[in-house]
Each structure stands twice: as C-alpha cells, then as structure tokens.
Amino acid sequence: MLMMVLGIAFLTAASAMDLVFRLRMKQLGHRWMLLRGGTFNYREYHQVRSANGWPAWPVYVMWAACACGLALLIAGFFVEFGTHPPGR
Numbered sequence: 502m503l504m505m506v507l508g509i510a511f512l513t514a515a516s517a518m519d520l521v522f523r524l525r526m527k528q529l530g531h532r533w534m535l536l537r538g539g540t541f542n543y544r545e546y547h548q549v550r551s552a553n554g555w556p557a558w559p560v561y562v563m564w565a566a567c568a569c570g571l572a573l574l575i576a577g578f579f580v581e582f583g584t585h586p587p588g589r
Contacts, residue, residue, distance in 0.1 A: 504577030511570030518563040522546055525555065 523541055529549060543560055550557060 502581060504573045504580060508570045508574030508577055511566045511573060515563050515567040515570060518559060
C-alpha cells in the first residue's frame with residue numbers, strides 16, 4: 502500500500518510541476534493548454550527559459566518524478582493484489 506501511495510504522491514508532484522511550466526508559458530503569451538488540445542511542447546519551454554532566467558533542471562525532475570510514480574504505482578498494485586485472480 503505504501504508503494505501505491507508514494508506512486509500517487511510522485512505523480513501529483515509531477516503534475517503540479519507541469520502546471521507551473523504551463524502557467525509560465527501562458528504568462529509569455531502562449532495559448533492555454535486546453536486550447537491546444539492539452540499538449541505541451543517542452544522544447545518551447547527550453548527555448549525561452551534562459552531568456553527569462555528559469556533553470557532547466559525542474560523539467561528533468563518532473564519527468565523523473567513521473568517515471569518513478571508510474572513505476573511505484575504499478576509495482577504497488579502487483580504487490581497489493583498479486584498477479585493471479587482471486588480463488589486460485
């Protein structure tokens with residue numbers, strides 16, 4: 502159960518960081534994410550970050566948190582519920 506909770510926490514942190522990046526780009530005049538079909542181009546963020554004094558490392562931390570969160574959530578699911586259906 503702890504692995505699943507940690508996985509959800511990591512995914513929540515990654516989502517919050519993603520929202521910060523999207524809000525920063527919106528302040529620069531880019532269209533809001535829902536008007537672009539929900540997609541976000543991190544290449545654009547990296548191109549404008551140095552001009553605005555933003556560091557690059559938070560994007561990489563966000564991706565690491567997302568990957569760790571998914572891995573922990575999947576592993577926690579298999580630890581909690583197993584791989585065999587109930588009754589076997």
